[in-house]
Each structure stands twice: as structure tokens, then as C-alpha cells.
Amino acid sequence: MLTFTIRRLILSVPTLLFISLVIFLLLELAPGDPMAQVPLTVPPEVKEKMREALGLGQPMHIRFWKWLVQFFWIEPQVMIDHFFGTTYAVGDLRVISWQTRSPVMDTVVQRIPQTLWVVGTAYVVGILIALPIGIYSAYRQYSVFDQCGTFVTMIGFSIPPFFTGPLLIVVFSVQLGWFPFIYDTTHSVDDWDSFLYQLRQMILPVMVLALQTTAQISRYMRASMLDNLNQDYVRTARAKGLSESVVVMVHVLRNSMIPVVTVIALGMPAIFGGAIITEQVFSVNGIGSQLITALFANDLPTVQTLTFIFAMLIVFFNLIADILYGLLDPRIRYD
Amino acid sequence: ERGSDGHVNIIYWQAPSILNPYLSSGTKDIESASLVVEPLGRYDQDGALVAYLAEEIPTVENGGVSEDLKSITWKLKSGLKWSDGSDVTSADVKFTADYCMNPEGGCAQLAKFEGVDSVEIIDDLTVTVTFGEPKPNPYGPFMGGQSPIIQMAQFENCTGAKAPECTEANFGPIGTGPFVVTDFRPNDVISMVANDNYRDAAKPAFASLTFKGGGSAMASGRAVLETGEFDYAWNLQLAPDVLAKMAAGGKGTPVSAFGTLVERIEMNLTNTSPDLPEGERGTVMHPHPFLTDLNVRKALSMAIDRDLLVEIGYGQAGRPTCNLVPAPLAYASDNTDCLVQDIEGAKALLDEAGYVVGSDGVRAKDGVRLSMLYQTSTNAVRQDFQALIKQWWEEIGVETELRNINASVFFGGDPGSPDTFQRFYADVEMYANNFDGTDPESYLAQHTCDKAPKPETQWQGENMNRYCDPLYDELVAELGRTGSLAKRGEIAKKLNDMLTKESYVVVPLVDRGRVSAHANSLGGVVLNTWDSELWNVADWYRIK
Amino acid sequence: MTDLSNQTPLAPPRSQWLNVWDQLKKHKGALMGGGFLIFITLAVLFGPYIWTLDPQKIDYRARDFRPIYHVLFDADAKTAWGNPLGTDQLGRDGLANLLAGGRTSMAVGWAAMLLTLFIGTMVGVIAGFFKRLDGPLMRLTDLFLSLPILPLLLVAVTLFRQPLHSNFGPEGGMFILIVAIIGITSWMPTARIVRGDVLALKEREFVLAARSIGTRPGAMIWRHLLPNVISPIMVSATLGLAAAIITESALSFLGVGFPSDFPTWGKMLADAVQRMEEFPERVMLPGIAISLTVLSVNYLGDGLRDALDPRIRGR
Amino acid sequence: MLDQPIAQIKGLRVEFQTKDGPVVGVKDVSFDINPGETVCVVGESGSGKSVSSLSLMRLVEFGGGEIAAGELMFDRREGGQIDLSNAGQDMMKEIRGDEIGMIFQEPMTALNPVFTVGRQLTEGLRVHKNMNKKQAEERALELLHQVRIPEPDRRMTQYPHELSGGMRQRVVIAMAMACEPRLLIADEPTTALDVTIQAEILALMDRLKRETGTAVMFITHDMAVVAQMADRVVVMFRGNKVEEGPVEQIFENPQHDYTKALLAAVPKLGEMTGKAYPEPMKLMGVEGQKIEPIKGTEEVILSVENLTTRFDVKGGFLRRNVAQVHAVEDVSFKLNKGQTLSLVGESGCGKSTTGRAILRLVEPQSGKVLFDDCNVLDLNQNELHKVRQDMQMIFQDPFASLNPQMVLSEQVAEPMRNYGLASGSELQDRVANLFDRVQLPRDFMRRYPHEMSGGQRQRIAIARALALNPKLIIADEAVSALDVSVQAQVLNLMMELQADLGLSFLFISHDMAVVERVSHQVGVMYLGRIVELGPRARVFENPQHAYTQSLMKAVPIADPRQRKSERDLNFKPIPSPIHGLDYKPEPSQYLEVEPGHFVLTTDSGY
């Protein structure tokens, strides 16, 4: 397992490099121009000058190499500097966004908190709701609860967030006036009241996002529970005189969680990736909205960096999922 | 009294990415920066010039502009202070010009400084800008939100290639405006407090300000009009019925004003058939099979009901127009003959021109079918327009295929993409354009022969329809030489008419105004489309 | 003594598909789901021939009509029998649009789902079965997982729109493009799940047995592995159909989808969100259509899975 | 009140609600179980044995069943009788595991794969006996000792899949006995075990019964075990009890036809003494059976030389390779054409692995497998494919070895498709012929594996193996899971085929009586090595190796008057086949005691 992990980690380096190259080429190939959002009143010559100032005149391989150096060599140094007060990276050119002309990573760091607050909470809430629903619908398969659960979760899955978002806003913010719907990213939690406010402003986006998570995870949970409930070992557990709750919640659940946990782990990168549409609807301005604005502005360094961070998380969490799979299920072996 | 009205919340559904207008020309960036940095003079709501940091607006009459129109001399108000307490001097003004004109800086406002030969410091408060050629309109540099004065002390080490590295300065410029940045989160939110050193001791009324960006026009409209979470929302590009419904919320008021933005259809005079080889496709080598026929272009224009377009798409924020230059008054032609839809007339015109309706309902002449590709950027209103116009055109026997392209591709100049509006691989396309300030000279000059995008120029250029008329080019040149305002107006109107009612290569549809909204409790808002909307934020106050 | 020899009484032998059908018949949800699916498919296929109004026909005098049932709670509502489901802000008929939109959405949904299933299952099975290909294929999944869909689509549009446009027409070309993009950006979860199941299946004794009777890898996959991973594939299929319809709408929403005069349910929904308060039916109708389709596919999938599983069928 | 039965089943009827309407699992069954008594329940597969026992635990409900009628009186430990058929689940929870323990039929699946053996063993103890973790673990360890698992300490922390089938079964037994229940229900507890372990387990249960007065309800199809264990016997047939009586009476004077048939089908050790060649069994109700010895030839078809197979053992949190299972160690033997060589030995000694290694279904470490003079281990995939046409295997577990999603005719046709031997209607004909050959009705062709009884499944597996007309069939415990009547049919079938087609069999089994009946040659395996190899008659009549001798002694005799006492059995703890990575086993050396009869002289670990 250790060798497996190490081998996978080592293998992930070329994988990631390759991914970064593919992403880079993709972005290069994609039509679009960082000057697209510049007003039409700006004459083409000026735009051309601005493009040059962004470094767009250089050949592709040089730009890719530059990005590699900036991302893999300079940015880590900046991080070390930040934590230990050293000065390795002073004066080195970091990955600079074309839109803000500031280091991309600074913005990322600035935005991670709200993304984690909202998307992360939604994920946790979604899982917390999904698991009981999945477990109970499987335990009482084809009962009223199961039917309703299926119905609601599938509806939740089939309705896009650009609909549920405004719907919740209309009901809870406009009609009832209970919750704000423009997320205040400058809000800091330092006492009970501000915590309450934070809760209030999180509720709507969290609800929208949790709906999707719940729908998906509860389907997997239910299917997995169903697979396990009829296994012989469940009968053995019952024959030992264990109570139903122990039988279901310990014996069956532990087995059913194996695939579900990996599904959950695989969903993790999405938390850091943010939720593009929901962030837009509620003006949360997390990573997701950073990516989408960068995309629309053709801010290639930002897009490249964000997509690549996302790719790293995907590779990492896929590894975690595989390891978890191996750890949770003693039958699986890696060699 | 300064700071007595507490806090004000502004929401822009596009978030500012930087507060240095010289590094970005996005409206959101310029307008948010206008809270902090100011130019020497601005345009007011009517397009008239008002002095800001300057003592007065220099003109030929008051001697500020030389007789030969080759130089302009600005005088700063005395006693101006930067928000850090230091004095504003003419060195800062000259530095600003140097900063933008640095060839490596990639300055977004370089066009403002076009033709500037030198900027000289006369004394502490006086600078003279000298142009290489006579400039009938010398108000490019230091005028309007695009060209504010920045502090030399702060940006001294940030010139040229180093400009983007000064993140701190770009995110928090020291200015003379009513507010000072305390926290800037790119593409998200700006927190500001009142500037202690603002020149008017009684202003601004608000002690602090939050400038939130992001979301959608829908959400920001709601936040002002329906829930009252915000005090001011910018540019509510919403369907009129939606806006009206929101306004019924009663928390705020939409306000509108008109500028020079015109939604128009451009006719392609070259053939863009995919069968042509790349390099020749879409160039003057191959004229368009039927759009080169004036009658067809005219008929297409006649079939459009502009009133209905306005009603459906813009409501109070739009009015039908037949002009490319709808304002200011001095330049606007009185051309109104397109305003009435005339389907029958259009049909007759086409009949006359020999285009007969075929069995499939599509007109054709000599085997050339009137079948067109109509492209525009993705946008709800534009798609409604497309649908309507397509229907009208089909009524007169013109087959229309619609295409909508992502705005970031459409308006981007990527020479590799076939979908940009410059490349114009379609028969007609629709978008909106305007000009900066109040002078249309360079705007009209966009339709000269040499401005046509072509492969040799990497498809850059502004003359999308490849219109080429030597007469027109000549008139443009004459406009450049003319100083008298009346004469200039006359020439401009002539140019406008040449493009519109005489040739119909440009078919204006709607004069698009701007709708913004403010809370009912926010006073002092004067909507201005000639400059930053937040131009008079110092005068805003809370209605108690 | 006599009755010792004969075994349990035998049910008459029946064809496999008859059995599946028998089983399916007993699954109420599946029947309802299947019924609705057939209904909606027929509706979008043949509806436009019955309800012949052109969905793109603009009649601005008849704009913003409410659905006919609206009279029930608001007697003065603008309604007309000619537009039973109302009209939109340009006066286009709601019913005609719903039918036309359904055609595209269903076609995109099914085609993209099938493509997703095909790629996902293939990659999953191959990765699970051939140990040597597992690593590379799973890294490939990582790669595809990290590809951003939007630039991908833009690239695809740039590269392929013209040839597809000239071969299949504006709608056909875009259809192929969108289906392909949705397909190749959403097969990864299926692949991972299938791979996991195949890894486990491979350890089962019947696979060993099949090897011992000389079954070659291809036949092994086809005969032994695929039928046994049908259940996760069914789940992916139901989720995939919904996801494809939603993705298509998001793409239209971002302006890289079908031409604007080509309605789809997702686009109708996205367009109507602005006027949700005033004209709830405009979001509800396409929304309900999407949800019901997804639900019915889900129930049908549940039923089919049960029916295809001989162990359950026996019960 | 010793004469009051501990459990009384009165008029039990169990129905299952299925999609085809109710199915009756048990029609009408009544019998008592007295304290300290062993009641054996025998009967054909599907006759309702398991369902009756599950009803007593009230576990049928979880399988979709319902007790439609009848009473299940149970005598509580604290005194007082209750009717379990309508007791609440709360009450049942206390009784299950504590007062009634149950051993389940399938050891492979009865354990939860993700919990350690220790955890699963201690669970019940902690619930019912209020023990703390440490106490429970001590008790669990003691239990593992009792069921004679090698290296009990290690097992506590292992997961079920790391144990061989026999070990798992012993864990299940330990679990059932953990709380010293008053009634122990054992559903085929020893089917998966070899004779020595089986004898130990039986002895253990016997001791438990004697010491604690535990009553045992013992479900089995092995009549020898019945003879050894039972006080009373209940015979079931198609959901009904057909006969009940003391064990001697049932064996000596069966009344019902079914009982008679059952007894006739039991192979008895020693029946073949004096006969040089195997011959088919005489079956009741089959007219005109020809019983002739099967001679075979002396031509070697398979020759295995120094075959060694090892598995890696992963350990620790990170699952590193820590040791190796020496599953097959330096094994050599020869098999003649048209003859049968049997491999016997205790569970986990490497019999199955040997069989699989010959077919290269597991990759051996070293050695030679000469089949028709080509070394199977040197072949590439294509050549292997060709060779497999002549070598087929019947797997230990017929259910597991059939694809649950495929109809039977397809499964039988598959090998022929693979080799392109037939297609279209010819294929159908050949499949139908194969069905006839293994005496399965042709209308079974459309069925799925789960719709068959165990014996029928095994016949499908045999039909599949025959489809290619192989020269060699490796039959891995081909009959162990079958009830005796079916087992006899299958054995006869195999011998008939051998006689007709000249097949060679490598017959893997732990049932000595069966081995005696079918083999020409016998190899006794212990800990991965063959400890004794020779003609069947010599090995059975003159066992030389100590292990063989104890094996012979442990074989239960199907005669209730010849019970073995615990003292006759001399148990030795079983050493582990797991050795460190640096362990170098010595080569095997044999002594030829008689012509063709070899005995291992080097250390075997016994």
C-alpha cells in the first residue's frame, strides 16, 4: 500500500505535467482574446499594444515554460516566504492575472474562505441529509418514504441551480425577507451575532447546492445499502442478537459506505472548484466565479492556474479515493 | 457634513478587477476608480465639460487652447491634496501622461493621448499639452473617467513593463476623489471610507462605501428595487417588463439617460461563403452576391419595426433611431425616415430590383437566393431581436439563419477564430457601439477603406462591413482639419447619412440608453452617460 | 417412491425477454415511467404534426398570454384557446415550443447519455479487466475530469462547426457537436464505477471458470462482465440523461449551445427564469417536463434493473 | 424439569411472499428438542431444513418469509416457556445469540468482510454477557482455541477473506457458541471441512452438549455425521416431516421410502476394500444399472513435477508484502489416461491451488506440468488457449462458478463457441445432448443458475466441462456440497463418463468415502506437500504416513453403533503455511514403501 501510494504519487507528476500541457494547448486553441471585454471605443492599435504588454507576442512554448516555472518554482517559494518570513521569491515574477494584473494565487487565497464556507458547508449538509435518506429508503425499500425520497431527490437532481437559486431568492429574500441574497464576502465572524448573520447569508446558497449533493449521494447510498442488506452476514449479525440499529448502522452501513465514501471523496475537488452558477446567482464570488469571469475575460493565466489547481485536486482526491477504497475494504489489494 | 450619512452600498453586476483605469478599460474598472481618482475635467449629464481638478475648462475663447489648435494649457485648482495629504502638482499630471504613453506599459487609454507630442510643466499648477497636428478636439488627455490623474509618488516605480507588478498601487491608488480604498478584493468587493483630504470639506456625505461586484443584472436590480439591500445598482440590462415588475417593489427607482450607444445591424459587403479559399473569403476580392445591392439593404432596413424592438427589448432605456451618431445634438442628423416599418414597400422594392419569390418563399435573382446568416453575441435581448427581425425578413422573402456567439469570442479579436465580429463570416451582424466623450470624429473614421479587417492585418480593423467610398474617406479627412463646431457638425451629419440612409450599410436600430437604479433613500443621483455614472458621488446623500 | 424421482415442478420454459417483460409489468413505477416516457416521446415526435403552430412564429399582439387553465384563478387573465399553454414575451406559442424543445432536449439527452455510457463502460471495463491498462486509463480519466468544458466546447466549435455545418446543416451540426462534447466530458464517473465493479467481479469464481473453458478476453467482457455491471450502468444512465439535458441548457445559457431560434427545454427554462414571478408557468412547464422525463427514466431504470437481474426475477 | 423439551415445534408452516404469489417453504413440521439432546434434521436439498431453523430464530421474516401457522415453544433460561412465533423482536434480540446460537450454511458469506474476526466474535459477548472489551477478547481467544484454528492470536486481527473456507466455518461455529447457548442450531456446519477438523468440531459440540446440557439441532446431509452425532433423527421431504425416531431405529429400520433411498446412497468407507478398480454405486430405484470396474490405461497423460505455488501476504496498515503462503510446495505426481487420481487433505492444504496451478488459473512459482508432453507452464496465451481445450475444471462451488446472469444453455454452449466447435442448430443439438448426458431435463436450458438446486448446478458445471470433450477434468470438490442422493448420482455419472470416454480425473475432495469409491490413485496432501501417494487400495488399506493414519481414523462411520469417542482422536494443532519472505523450504523426498506407493520422508510439518 505504501509502495502503491508512493508509486502513484510519483506517477502523478508526469500525469499532472501532461494535464497542464493539455490544458494549456486547449486554452491556446480556444478562440477568444483578453481584449474581448475592452470597449469597442478602444482602437485596435491600442489593443495590440495591450496584448503585447500581456506577453501575448511570445511564442507558445516560451509562455508555457514561463508558466511552469512560475507555478512550480516561484509560487512555492512565495508560500514559503509567507509562512517563514524568508525572502526567496522577492523580485521573481509570479503568475499574474491579465484581468487584475495581480498574482493569481493571491486572489485564490483570498477567495478560498468563502468557497469553503458555502460550497463546503453545502457538501457536508448534503451528505448529512443524503446518508439517512439513502439508508432509510433502502431499509424500507418501496415504502412511502422511499418513494417520496426518490421523487424528491430526482426532482432535485433534474432541476438546474439557475432555477432553484432565483426561486429561493424570490421566496425567502423578496417575499419573506428572511435572508439576504447578496453574499457579503467582507463579513468576518467574531461574535455570536456576526455568526448568525453568516449563517443567514449562507443558508440560501447552501440549500441550492445541498439539493444536488443530496440527490446524488442518496441515490448511491440507497443502491449500495440495497446491495448489502440481503447479504448473509447481515443474517449472521442478527443471529448474534444484535439490535436492528446495530445491524443496520454498523454492519450494513460499514459495507455500504465503501463505494459511497469514494464517491464522496471524488466529489471533494468540486468543493474547492466552487460552484459556478450558484456563486453567480448569489454573488458569492468564490473560486467558481473567479474561473468563470476569467474564462469570459480570456484571462488565460488565471484560467490555466485555476484549472490546473483543480486538476491537482482531482488527481489527489482520486488517489485518496483509491487508498480509502483499499483501507475500507480489506479485500482490495494494491500491488 | 462629511461622513454624517453613514454607509452606502453600490452594486455592479460586473466586478472591478483593478482600480487603475490605465491598465484596464472595462467600464466597471473605470467607474469604480472614479470614486478615488479624478481627471482634470469631466462631462456632465448633458455632455458639457465641467472642471474637476482644473480651475476651468480651457477653450480657445479663454485662451487655454491655442489658436492653431495645437496645444492646450491646464491650470490646476490650488490647494488640492492627495488623500495621503501631499499636494497635487503639475508634475503628477505630466507623470500621468508619461505613464500612459510609455510604449511598454500597454496603457489601455493610449487613444486618449493620441497625437500628443509633449506635456510640459509650466509651473507647479500649470501644464501644457502639445499636439503634433491641430486638434479640433483637444480634450482627450486628462478628461473624463478614462484619464484621471494618478499620483507620481505612488506610481513612480511602476512605469512601463513594471506597471502590472505594482499590485498594491493598482488596487489602491491614492487619489483626490471623495473616497479612499481600504480593502480591494479583485473581482469581488471594494471597501472605502471618505477621503479626509477631499477638497470640499462638507463632502462626501457618506462615511464609508461598499462597492460590490458580481452576480447578474437581475440580482443587482432585485437588491436595490425589491429588497433594499443595496442603494445603487448599475446598468440594469433587463427586459422592460421585468424591470417594471421589480420597480413595483417600491424600494427604489430606476433612472435612465441616453448617450451615443447604438444597437445596429451591419451589412457585409464581401462574400463570406465557406467555399471561398481562406485568405480570400470575406475580403474585397469577392463582393457579396446580393448585399452589394442597395435595394436589398434598404428593403431589409424597411422591414424592421424599431418601435417594437424598443418596446420589447429596452423600454424606457431605448428609443428607435436611424442614426449612427444619435447625440450630442450638434452632431446628430435628423434622419427619421426609417422609423416606420414598411413591409409592403420593402417587397415592392425587391420586386422592382428583380428579386422574385421562389416556390420556397425565398426571393432569388439570377440564381442568387436571398439567404443570409445573421450573427450576434449571446444576449437575451439580442436573441429576441434576432427572432423578430428574422420573422420580418422572412415576410419579405429573405431566408435568415441565426447564429449567436459567446460574447468573449465574438468581441475578442482572436485572428484564429472564425467567429469574431471583425472577421464577420456572416452576412449581417448585430452589436452596439458608441464613442467616448462627445466628439464622433474617430468613430466616424472607423468606416474608411483602410480600416477594413483583412487577413493581412490579422483581421483587425473597425470597418466591419468593408465599406469603401473615396468620398467618405475624403470627408473624414476634412473633418480632421475643421475646427469650427458648426462646420464639424455638418460634416459629421453628412458622414452619418452616407453610412445610413444613403447606403444602408449600417442599419441603426435602437439608441440605447442606460438604466440604473437607486434606492429611494439615496439622494443626489444624476445619471450620466458621458462619463462615469459615479461622477458626482460626492454629492450623494441619504434622504432622511 | 414414485414421487421421489421427479424434481420440483417446472414452470414452462419461456423466452428471456418475455420473462423480463413479465417482471417489468409488476413494477408499478417502471410501468408508469415507461408509459410516460413513451407518451412524451410520441408527443415530441408527432405532436408538431398535430399542433402545427410554428414554434418560432412571432405574434406580438398575442404576447404574454397565460395558459388557459389560468382562468380558473384569475378570470381576467389574458388567455386564448389558440395558445393553450400561453405565449412568451414575443408571442411565440408555449405548447409548440414545448413540443419542439422536447424534441431537441430528448434527442440530446438520449444521444449524450448513450455516448457517455458507451465511453464510460468501455473505459471502465477495459481498465478494470486489463491490469496493465488500468493505470493509463485511470490517468486519462483524471485528465478528462480536469478539462474545463467551456473552452473545450469553444475549441470544438471553432474547429468543427464549419464542416459539420456544411454536412449536417446548422442544427444537425450543432447537435452532433453538443452531444459529442457532453459525451466526452461526462463519461468519467461511469468509468470509475464500472471499473470498481469489474475489479471486484474479476475475483469472482465464474470469471475464473470462464477462463478455464478458454474464454478470450473480448468474450469474457461481453458475456460475463458487462451483464453483471448492468446495475451501476443503469444508475449512470438515469443520472446521465438528466445531466445531459441540464448541461445542454447550461451551454445554451452561456451562449455556446444551439442557435437561438432552436428551442430546448433547458433554454426555455433558463430564458424564463427572469420572469419567474410573473409567469411561473414558463419555468414550470419545461421544468416539469425535464423532471418528469428524468423521473420516469429513473423508475424505468429501477424496474429494468430488477427485471434484468435473474435473481430478483425469480422471486 | 429435565424432561420438558427446550424447544417444541408444532405444526410449523412458513410461507414466502414472492412475486408469483405465496410459496410454501415448510408445510407442516412438528418435533421437539430436549435438553442435552442432539436432533439431526436430514432431507434433500430444498426440503425446508434451513427454513425451519430460521423460523426458530425468527429470522425468516428478514428473508421475506412469514410464519403462517404453528407454535414455536421455547424454554427460557430463567424458566418459563414462550411462543417464539409471536414474540416481539425486542425479546428475540435477547434470545438470539444468547439462548439460541446458530451456525450458518455458507461459511464464505456468513462473515462480515470488513470487520476483523475478533470484532465479530466479541460483539455478541459484549451485548449479552456485558463483558468489557478485554474480557470479551479473552473469551474469543479461548473459543478460537476450542475450534482448533491454527494461530488463534493472529486470526483475531485478520479479516474473513484472509482465512480459508474451513477456517471461516470454524469462526462461525465459535461465534455461535460464544455465549454458551441452551440451544445450538447447526446448519450444515461441517460440510466445508475436512474429516479431521470435522471430527474435532463434532467432538467439540459433543463436549459442549455434555458439559452444559446444550441441546443441538443439527442439519446435515452427511449420514455418517448423523450416525456419529444424533440422538434422534428427523427426516424431511418437500416441506414435511416424513419420519422421526432414535438414530439407531432410523438407520436400521427406515420406514419411509425417502429415508431408505437416502441411506442407500451413502458411500461407506471400506466398501471398496479388496477391489482394485473403482466402480459405480448401486442406486435405489434405478433399474438395470451395470456395475463394472473401470480400469483405465497405464499411459501417463498428466505429469506434475515439483510444482510450487505461493501467495503473497500483505500486512500492516500500509499492507506491505510481509510473508508468503506456501500453498503448494514441491508437489509431483502422475495421472494416467482413463484413470482418477484423488487429492485428499485438510482444508487449506493446497488442493484447489494445485488444481488451478495445473490449468494456470493461478501462476505457479516453479515446477513443470507436462500435459501430453508439453509443459503447460511455458505456453503463451495462445497455446494455453489451445491446451485448455483438453483440460477442464469443475469448481469447488458450483454456484459461484456459474455466471448468475446467463441462461444455462448458454453457459454450456460457451466453451464450444470459444473454440468454434459448433454453431447454430448444431450447437443447440450438442447442448441438448450434453443436458441429456448429465440427466438434466432439456427444459432447464432456459433457466438461470439460481433457479436450480445445488446438485443440478453441479451437473451443469460438469456438462460445461464435458462440452469440449476434454482428456482431463479437474474436479475440485465436485460433490461436497450435494446431498447424498444427488451426490451418488453425480459420482455415477462421472464414472460412467470415464468408462465411456476414457476421461482422466484429478479428483479433489476431503470426503474419504467418496475418494475411496472413485479413485485409482490417491495423493494425501498436508501443508502444501503430498505426504503419501499410491494406488487407492494401498493407501487406504495400508496408510504409512502419520497424517494419513489420523485422517483415516477421523473418518466418520455411517453407523450409529460405531461411534468414535473423543479419546480415539488424537489432535495435533495445525501449523501455518505462512512463512517469512526469507524462509527456504527443503525439497520433498519420498520412500517407495510398496510398488507405486510413496511416503514423504522429509519433514511435512505434521
Ligand SMILES: Nc1ncnc2c1ncn2[C@@H]1O[C@H](COP(=O)(O)OP(=O)(O)OP(=O)(O)O)[C@@H](O)[C@H]1O
Ligand atoms: N427467501 C425465500 N424466498 C422464497 N422462497 C424461499 C426462500 N428461502 C427459502 N425458500 C424456499 O423454501 C424451501 C425450503 O428451503 P430451505 O432453505 O429450508 O431448504 P434446505 O432444506 O435448507 O435445503 P439445502 O439442503 O439445499 O440447504 C425451498 O423450496 C426454497 O425454495
Ligand SMILES: Nc1ncnc2c1ncn2[C@@H]1O[C@H](COP(=O)(O)OP(=O)(O)OP(=O)(O)O)[C@@H](O)[C@H]1O
Ligand atoms: N488468492 C489467494 N491469496 C492468498 N492466499 C491464498 C489464495 N488462495 C488460497 N490461498 C491460501 O493457500 C492455501 C491453500 O488454499 P487452497 O484453496 O488450495 O486449499 P484447499 O486445500 O483447496 O482447501 P479447502 O478444502 O478449504 O478448499 C490456504 O492457506 C489459503 O489460505
Ligand SMILES: [Mg+2]
Ligand atoms: Mg439449507
Ligand SMILES: [Mg+2]
Ligand atoms: Mg479448495
